[in-house]
Amino acid sequence: MESAPIRAAEFFAGIGLVRTALERVKGAQVQVVWANDIKQAKRDAYAANFPDAEEHFVVRDIREVEASDLPAGIELATSSFPCIDLSLAGNRRGLSGEQSGMFWEFTKVMKGLSPRPPVILLENVYGFATSRGGADLAAALESLSKLDYSLDVIAIDARHFVPQSRPRMFIVGIQKNMLPSRVRKGLPAVTDSRPAWVQAIHGKHRQALDMHYMDLPPLPEGPQDLDGFVEVDVAASLWWGEDRVDAFVRSLSDVQRARFETLLAGDATSYRTAYRRTRRGVAMWELRKDGIAGCLRTTGGGSSKQALVQLGKGQISIRWMTPREYANLMGAHEYKLLAGTPNQQLFGFGDAVVVDVIEWIGNNYLLPILRPTCVE
Known part of the structure; x- marks a missing residue:
């Protein structure tokens, strides 16, 4: 019964x-x-x-x-x-x-x-x-x-x-x-x-x-990686321009730069997530050591937003993560993104x-x- x-x-x-x-x-x-x-x-x-x-x-x-x-x-x-x-x-x-x-x-x-x-x-x-x-x-x-x-x-x-x-x-x-x-x-x-x-x-x-x-x-x-959770086909306008990418790279510490260079020279394309941190009063970007995302947060400022970095074969592309990627990383692949602004959507998933x-x-x-x- x-x-x-x-x-x-x-x-x-x-x-x-x-x-x-x-x-x-x-x-x-x-x-x-x-x-x-x-x-x-x-x-x-x-x-x-x-x-x-x-x-x-x-x-x-x-x-x-x-x-x-x-x-x-x-x-x-x-x-x-x-x-x-x-x-x-x-x-x-x-x-x-x-x-x-x-x-x-x-x-x-x-x-x-x-x-x-x-x-x-x-x-x-x-x-x-x-x-x-x-x-x-x-x-x-x-x-x-x-x-x-x-x-x-x-x-x-x-x-x-x-x-x-x-x-x-x-x-x-x-x-x-x-x-x-x-x-x-x-x-x-x-x-x-x-x-x-x-x-x-x-x-x-x-x-x-x-x-x-x-x-x-x-x-x-x-x-162990972001395959299947990253949006592959996104608008070209979402990817950062050359000046912004260069600023990202320049902000990396020596340890971060070594990690970045290793991935950049790799034979395969890989994804890493990055947060902007303030170290000794200076804003710096930091890549995760592993291939997964850091903890998604409510979007309340630049340091709370997570960037997606695509590296390999000598090529680099960077953009902010999308609401769909946030949904996927929260286990909500089928969730309908029909309400609210993109920032409200990011906030909702980061708080869930x-x-x-x-x-x-x-x-x-x-x-x-x-x-x-x-x-x-």
């Missing part, structure tokens, strides 16, 4: 990549019945891909959202709350910051729900674990535990699925009275999805809080989750909890 759809609510929904991932989960249908974000441009991108957004997407500051605004029967609540105050590249104000402090608004809504969703999934940067010496993560775990959730922490770099280095940590909460037999108590072993620092989090909090873990399969190897990562968590963690008969 076909199981009932898993009813999900998507907090900080952005352009809808969590929903994109959940709808790919094998064995059970996931139905997003409520979604929220504060930015109209993100809602427009979401609606261009999910026409039913008119029925359930609420454009509103989460501080104005009440538990009564959500429909009944939510089984899964996801929250990719802002990372800017937690990121090592941000201001490190932690959960007291204006942006990342929206975590508390999420917990406020969860507290008001009766019954609460059996499962919650939170996503943020690795910096969450070290913010204020670990005090912010401890406070977050404690607050979720008081809402009757048993908690697990995992860490996944998206490079296991797409050619982009994008490390993120996840908190999975399960209502304590609904823990399935497959979850374990105690200290989890060190694995690729639970490195030593995650194991240490479990060790630090498992006595005072309800913590659990679940055995997970190894993460896949992941692609990698589809393949959430799909993997959905298949290997969420589905066995919420619909165990679908995986047995």
Whole structure:
């Protein structure tokens, strides 16, 4: 007999990549019945891909959202709350910051729900674990535990699925009275999805809080280059002119220049991504050592944008990465780019989750909890 759809609510929904991932989960249908974000441009991108957004997407500051605004029967609540105050590249104000402090608004809504969703999934940067010496993560775990959730922490770099280095940590909460037999108590072993620092989090909090873990399969190897993710046919006008390319090359440090020259002289054409950095007050370009992209970011300035460098056979071409390439690197090859300006599209993807990562968590963690008969 076909199981009932898993009813999900998507907090900080952005352009809808969590929903994109959940709808790919094998064995059970996931139905997003409520979604929220504060930015109209993100809602427009979401609606261009999910026409039913008119029925359930609420454009509103989460501080104005009440538990009564959500429909009944939510089984899964996801929250990719802002990372800017937690990121090592941000201001490190932690959960007291204006942006990342929206975590508390999420917990406020969860507290008001009766019954609460059996499962919650939170996503943020690795910096969450070290913010204020670990005090912010401890406070977050404690607050979720008081809402009757048993908690697990995992860490996944998206490079296991797409050619982009994008490390993120996840908190999975399960209502304590609904823990399935497959979850374990105690200290989890060190694995690729639970490195030593995650194991240490479990060790630090498992006595005072309800913590659990679940055995997970190894993460896949992941692609090692950008083939299949780069747009081959783009307008010639997107490629930089000779003067701009020369300025790029002149800005390279000696180490970077050696890397550049090796690739330029190669017998095959290869791609590298590059960021502009400020070193000792001087703007410089830096190529990645490997063939994958750096972490895509929200476009807020020149240093946040990623350039694509094509090198080999004595030829060099450079341009900014396109929204389609950002979509591909976020695992959203089929995503429709129908709404917003190119810069808004880049911002939306830079602020999102990698589809393949959430799909993997959905298949290997969420589905066995919420619909165990679908995986047995």
